[in-house]
Amino acid sequence: MPDEFSGKTALVTGASRGIGAATAIALARRGVARVLVHYNRHREGALETLAQVRAAGADGAALGADLATLAGIESLLAQLPEIDILINNAGSLVRRARLLEFTPQLYDEVMTLNVRSAWAITQAVAPAMIRKGGGIVVNLSSIAARNGGGPGATVYAAAKAAVVAITKGLAKELAPQGIRVNAVSPGTVDNDFHREFSTRQTLDIVLAATPAGRLGTNDDIAGVIVFLCSDAARYLHGQTIEVNGGVLAP
Template identity: 45%
Template sequence: MNTQLTGKIALVTGSNAGIGRGVALLLAANGAKVGVTYLNNKEQGEETVALIRQAGGQAELFQADVTDLGEIDRLVSDVEKAFDGTVDILVNNAGHMVKRVPTAEMTEDMYDKVLNVNFKSTVFMCKRVLPGMKSKGAGRIVNMSSVAAHNGGGPGSGIYAASKAAVTAYSKNLAKEVAGHGITVNLVSPGFIGQTAFHATFTTDEGRKATVNGIPLQREGTPDDVAGAVLYLVSDLAAYLTGETIEINGGMFMR
């Protein structure tokens, strides 16, 4: 068994930058044909595709709002048309805290935005690719949780943390539901991953230093740290693993 994905079609949501880009690059380096997606920043998406192609890989760029069911359907259809086949690997990376908001200030609109981008998108992306995976009798789905799902997250991130906990519980149920079709469903749960827009937006320099000081490995994680775990989960090496969560946090949270 190895990590080669030659001939496999992979769709990585939110892969124009950060963790998603790291995942897309590594899957492509191991032979997958990768659908790179973005919501707003087309330039970053084009850069990701260019990096893959420069390294000899195959990738195409797609724009989609994965909180919209019509756009989810269009996205998957476009990927299947571009690569002439159904999706073998789905990585639901798209997600966002949107804004730090304490419960006393939470609005229904903000609640909906956070749940939709993190949880709704995951559920309906999974639903859309399942028919193709079932027809092949094989498939790999990796969903994105967070250390916040376990510890509740930082100030003003309660709904974000809850949405990631929902992703975790849902993924375990889905793993049971589709196991008989040869499909595995697993999660990666990043801790403090630097080089991402998330921490550039929501974490102060003081908070960053304090967090790193509390990490046993004494460094921030990188998108490549997450990508390596995703590659393992979608490869033959993890053929007997489903419904599991890999914690990627340098030891800051151990189960």
């Protein structure tokens, strides 16, 4: 059991902070040999994550790329070695905008970052996984995929619903090759994401409707991601695990 991750290389996108940083560190603590820490704007955060990855005994590197652009996705793919564990975590609402103010550019940005990048990175790492006869992919969806999202977050919600469908489709396609594809769907995590996109008042309303009596933490989500990567989840394929303190989305 302690050796199940030894010799493995993981890539965690969006690991400069939040859920991705917690996941990169948790994977290193579980014995993953090498953790690649991807970031976009917050190189300092990525270097902090990397320092904790190394303190946990893993090797690693920080890789920068803007995954909301096709050129940025290509630049990340050009830097990648063979990956055993892929965590497609980078994502964002980008900007809250309602239907009448939503631009084509914003639509492309939200979809490219949240859907296309996960698809393209999985496509790029899959050949080595297929050759080795094994690999793990965990995608990040959102409770927004089930409830349509909050104000001005409809396209983000649609992107996260696409992630659920891609998770199911690729799980079926890749299971015969020994590759497991699953997703985690967080509810509301009290981190930078909501500091950027929500008010404290909105978070208090969500909190009041959360049976667990608190909002989520980065580690709450990272723990489930690591479980999905582990041998304990060896018969789990194509699932999206809702991690939200008991909030039942319609």
